[in-house]
Amino acid sequence: MLHRWLRTLAWLGIVSVLLGCASAPEATTPQLSTATDSTMIGSPQGTPRRVLHILGAALTYPGEDAAMHTTIAAFEQTCDCTVDARFEGQWTEVPQRLQAARIAHEPVDIVPTGANLVNSTLARSAALMDLTKLVVPFQERFRPGMLEPYTIGGHLWAIPFSQVSTSAIFYNQDLFRELGLDAPRTYQDLVRVAGVIRKQKQIIPMIHQGKAAWMWPMWFFETYAQTSGNHSVTLVQAFLRGERKFTNPEEVAAFAAIGKFTQDGILSSDSLDTDHDGMIATFAQQKAAMFYGGTWEVANIRAAVKTFHVGVFEFPRLVDDPSIMPQHGGGPDSALAISSTASPENLDLAVRFLEFVTRKEWANTLLSVQSPFFASVHGVQPTDDPLTGDLVARFYPHTIRFLDWIWPVEVNDAVRDGIAAVAAGTLTPEQAAQGVQDAYDRLVREKGYRFDWPSAWGAADWARVQPPAIPNIPLGT
Amino acid sequence: MRRVRVITKTPDQPRPGVRPGLCRHRYLTAYYMIAPALVLYTIFVLYPISQGIWLSLYAWDGFSAMQWAGLQNYRFVLDDRVFWLALQHTLLFAVVVTFAKNALGLLLAVLLNRPLRGRALFRIAAFLPVTMAFVAIGVLWSWIYNPTFGLLNTVLRGIGLGALIRGWLSDPQLALWSIMVVDIWKWTGLHMLLFLAGLQSIPYDLYEAARIDGATSWQRFVQITLPLLRQIAAVSVTLAFVGGLASNYDVVYVMTGGGPAHATEVAPTWIATTAFRFGSFGKASAMTVILFGIIFAIAMFQLVVLTQQHPLE
Numbered sequence: 001m002l003h004r005w006l007r008t009l010a011w012l013g014i015v016s017v018l019l020g021c022a023s024a025p026e027a028t029t030p031q032l033s034t035a036t037d038s039t040m041i042g043s044p045q046g047t048p049r050r051v052l053h054i055l056g057a058a059l060t061y062p063g064e065d066a067a068m069h070t071t072i073a074a075f076e077q078t079c080d081c082t083v084d085a086r087f088e089g090q091w092t093e094v095p096q097r098l099q100a101a102r103i104a105h106e107p108v109d110i111v112p113t114g115a116n117l118v119n120s121t122l123a124r125s126a127a128l129m130d131l132t133k134l135v136v137p138f139q140e141r142f143r144p145g146m147l148e149p150y151t152i153g154g155h156l157w158a159i160p161f162s163q164v165s166t167s168a169i170f171y172n173q174d175l176f177r178e179l180g181l182d183a184p185r186t187y188q189d190l191v192r193v194a195g196v197i198r199k200q201k202q203i204i205p206m207i208h209q210g211k212a213a214w215m216w217p218m219w220f221f222e223t224y225a226q227t228s229g230n231h232s233v234t235l236v237q238a239f240l241r242g243e244r245k246f247t248n249p250e251e252v253a254a255f256a257a258i259g260k261f262t263q264d265g266i267l268s269s270d271s272l273d274t275d276h277d278g279m280i281a282t283f284a285q286q287k288a289a290m291f292y293g294g295t296w297e298v299a300n301i302r303a304a305v306k307t308f309h310v311g312v313f314e315f316p317r318l319v320d321d322p323s324i325m326p327q328h329g330g331g332p333d334s335a336l337a338i339s340s341t342a343s344p345e346n347l348d349l350a351v352r353f354l355e356f357v358t359r360k361e362w363a364n365t366l367l368s369v370q371s372p373f374f375a376s377v378h379g380v381q382p383t384d385d386p387l388t389g390d391l392v393a394r395f396y397p398h399t400i401r402f403l404d405w406i407w408p409v410e411v412n413d414a415v416r417d418g419i420a421a422v423a424a425g426t427l428t429p430e431q432a433a434q435g436v437q438d439a440y441d442r443l444v445r446e447k448g449y450r451f452d453w454p455s456a457w458g459a460a461d462w463a464r465v466q467p468p469a470i471p472n473i474p475l476g477t
Numbered sequence: 478m479r480r481v482r483v484i485t486k487t488p489d490q491p492r493p494g495v496r497p498g499l500c501r502h503r504y505l506t507a508y509y510m511i512a513p514a515l516v517l518y519t520i521f522v523l524y525p526i527s528q529g530i531w532l533s534l535y536a537w538d539g540f541s542a543m544q545w546a547g548l549q550n551y552r553f554v555l556d557d558r559v560f561w562l563a564l565q566h567t568l569l570f571a572v573v574v575t576f577a578k579n580a581l582g583l584l585l586a587v588l589l590n591r592p593l594r595g596r597a598l599f600r601i602a603a604f605l606p607v608t609m610a611f612v613a614i615g616v617l618w619s620w621i622y623n624p625t626f627g628l629l630n631t632v633l634r635g636i637g638l639g640a641l642i643r644g645w646l647s648d649p650q651l652a653l654w655s656i657m658v659v660d661i662w663k664w665t666g667l668h669m670l671l672f673l674a675g676l677q678s679i680p681y682d683l684y685e686a687a688r689i690d691g692a693t694s695w696q697r698f699v700q701i702t703l704p705l706l707r708q709i710a711a712v713s714v715t716l717a718f719v720g721g722l723a724s725n726y727d728v729v730y731v732m733t734g735g736g737p738a739h740a741t742e743v744a745p746t747w748i749a750t751t752a753f754r755f756g757s758f759g760k761a762s763a764m765t766v767i768l769f770g771i772i773f774a775i776a777m778f779q780l781v782v783l784t785q786q787h788p789l790e
Contacts, residue, residue: 096753099539125540125756204625210647213734270624272647272737282625410755421738424649446553446760447536 050081052349055101055339056112057091062303063369071362078356081349087112091334092214095121102341109342109350113158114334115149115405116214120412122337123157124453126464129338132156133470134351141358146376149331149405153454159354160332161363163372166391166399167218167294167328170301173311175201175289183313187260190316194266197289206261207288208271209279210423214404216416218329219261219292221403222315224254225327232327236403239440240411240451246437247430255429257318259422272420280304296333298385299371312387314395328395329402332376340465348471359476408449414439526769533762540756550763559739560764563747564771566653570660570743571721577661578717579710582668587698589669590676600673604666611663615731618659622646622732646733649740656732656741660725668713675709676702715779722772744768 059065065087072083089097094113101108113122122128132155139147142160150158171183176193179200184190194205209215224232228250238244261267274282280297282288284304291297292315301310314326336357338350356362360379367375371383373392382388404412418432427435443449450456533550535543554560589600606614621628622645630642645655679702687697703710726745729735735742735750744764752761 093753095539095756099753099756102540121756125538127540207625210737211734213736268624269644269647273619273622273624273644273733275619278623278625287625413750413754417736417738420736421649424647424737426649426738426740442556446757 050079050346050349051107052079052081052083052109052346052353053107054083054085054087054110054112054353055094055097055108056085056087056110057089057094059087061299061369064366067365067369071357071365074362075353075356079349079352083353092117095125095127098122098127098339107343107346108339109346110353111158111337111339112161112334113337115158115160115331116333116402118150118158118335118337119152119405120407120409123152126340126461128157128465129340129342129467130155130157130462130465131159131338131354134338134467135159135354137473137475138355138358141363141377141379143374143376143378146332149401150335153452155454158335158337159358160334160376161336161357161367162332162334163295163367163370163375164331164396165295165333166330166395167222167292167315168312168391168395169206169290169292169315170283170297171290171311171313172283172286173309175286175308176311183311184316185313186317187257190266191264194264198265201289203286204268204270204282204288206266206271206290206292207274207279207282208267208292209274209276210271210420211273211275211278213413213416216419217404217412218294218402219258220254220415220419221329221400222326223257223318224251224403225400226318226324227251227253227257229321229324230327232403233400233406236406237451240407242444242451246440247433251433251436252429255418255422255432258419259425259429262423262425267423269424272424294328294330295373295391296370298383298387299369302371302385310387312390312395314398325398327398327400330396330399331401331405338467344468347467347469348473351471352473355473355475408443410439410443411436529762529765529769533759533766535759537758538756539753539758543759546759550759551767553757553760554763554767557760557764559742560744560747560751562739563735563742563744564768566742567722567725567744567768570653570657570725571718573654573657574660574664574721575714575717577657578664578668579713581661581665582670582713583672583706583710585665585669586672586676587702590673600669603669606663607666607670609663611727612731614659614663615728618662619646619732622655646741647737649737652733652737652741656725656729659732660721660728663728664717664720668717671709671713671716672706675706679705711780715776718779719772719776722775723768 059068068085068087072085076083091114094111094117098108098111111122111128118128135156143164146160146164147156150156150160175197176183179196181193181196182189184193197203197205208219221232224235228235235244235250239246262269279288279291279293280300281304283291283301284306286308315328317324317326336354338347338354342350357366358377363375363377363380367377367380368383371385372380373385373388373396374380374382407415414436418427418435421427421435422429422432440449532543534545534547536546536550537543585603589596589603593599620626624630624644624647627645629645633639633641643651646652683701683705684697687701692700723745725743726749729741729743729746730749733741735746745768748761748764748768751757751764
């Protein structure tokens, strides 16, 4: 009798557990349970309201969160819909989060992302919808050349929506003045300046956020631009087509040039263990005199640095040939894309959202927090920051595309690891260059990598990314 | 010293006169009781493992349709230099932290098992890091190790040991060891607790008898305490070793992300990078299967060796 009771109880337990597993998601997130429910929720009046799903990285600029909320609230009023926006994690994690959402069958319509990810991962994986025809009604809103970084194989994969960046070295102007130093123009100048700072102030001459993996390759973009005779972009494209090895003298010299920054005491190994906040704090507390960054740091600098003036200078000239000029990576860093698995019922909403945020009023609301020197969208008020003069007049003309907007993530990581190893003295420049070549060879061997992937795509591939229809949307100003 | 022999009850066997049917019913009841846990284990452990093995036979980037690849992913893993480097780091990590956590845990347990003023407070203090999330601990220790603001370098400078100042997480020779210290700091309290429970279950009579026989405290520790902690030690070492092999992802990810230049790369971080950053889910699954096989073999070996019966038990 006792056993019968126990058996019954045990079965009840099992059934309860299974029922619990099955019913838990329904109970907590009813709107995610089915495809139909995922795009509609009940309004207070009882009529269904559609839900536009946005999945992006955490908003990091001061005030960006509030600006996004204001914009979304305004959009919800015009579209009679609800926006479910999730901004979490780092921007480099967007592909992972998109993958996870797909595996979990979570709906995603809009994907705020960056040129790096669009070019290296998302477009070739057919994760994004082809926007070429969808943005025609409002494509005049973008500044000339801004759509190019997001156009691959003649197809547009995202709309640029950010400030237009360039890279530079920020320095403590008051400290330089106190020590009688000028902003360095050549590498020799920089070595001398670093020596004076170290000797007289006992602080780190230049700090770098070496813990942020994506920042290391930017040093390579700078040095390679010069060691390649200002042909870094074309040489990288040739390398990715398999027409050129990465172990040529230009690439080795670029790695060696970065190594010299540590050997000559400009950078210390402290930089390998410094993240973004640490870098800004070190600079703001005058424990470092310079740091390498870009226009995207201006808002952060203004928020953190209160006690001294900040100046900016170009990455110094490394080569003697006067015809070779410093060139810096830059462009419209961030963008808005539509997921290739966006709900067809929501496509008009998604396109309307892209159109809405590129209107002058909302573009200003969203992009002004980035303190833009100029933005990818017409009509955005530029910042009146004192650094504008130098950056716009002198540095932007020397801006080229970031190389990590061209090469795949595996190659980018090999460059990053090579730089860190050369900086730490554990690899020679030749070994670092060979490491990049090996990464490329492995990519070709394991994944059949092709630089010109759009030309290799078949009809079935294109069908996955084409919009099911071209919706008519109301245009604002 | 005379060896102490304790006669314990033999393992469960049907007593003479007990009906075999009753014994079978007893086992059936036990199965009913563990059935819910077994179902959960199947759903949340066995099923994902089988999915991982299945996935390792496909090429998949997380977005496109999966394509059959057979054993090709395993061939790619064999050629992956970083994976084998990460595996070496993982084994080193596991061996060092297992030894340190258990040695320190046992030492703390022995110390805190003695009559001591404020003993409860010390026990809580030692156990406190176990309750903290690894992400929080990683951030905390990253700041302690920070080369510019960090507590460690500041203290070293303050006490005149400036020559010992290092880039604790930036020096490729040191970084992995610095992370091991954090892992040991976090988990030693748990192992202390296990050993403490084991110490408190040892009958006091044994020590009394040994003392009467003239055994020194070291002899009592070696001849009584250690043998009788064997079962606990088996659990503790297995937990530490398997944890060291498989559960070091979060601390490494938060503190160094596997850098600089793979100096702290461990198998779980490289598997995650391969899967989610490079979009090679099949290859990452093949790495996971290999790691699983290694951990399974080591854990089985450990359990067999460490749970052999001792005459005292």
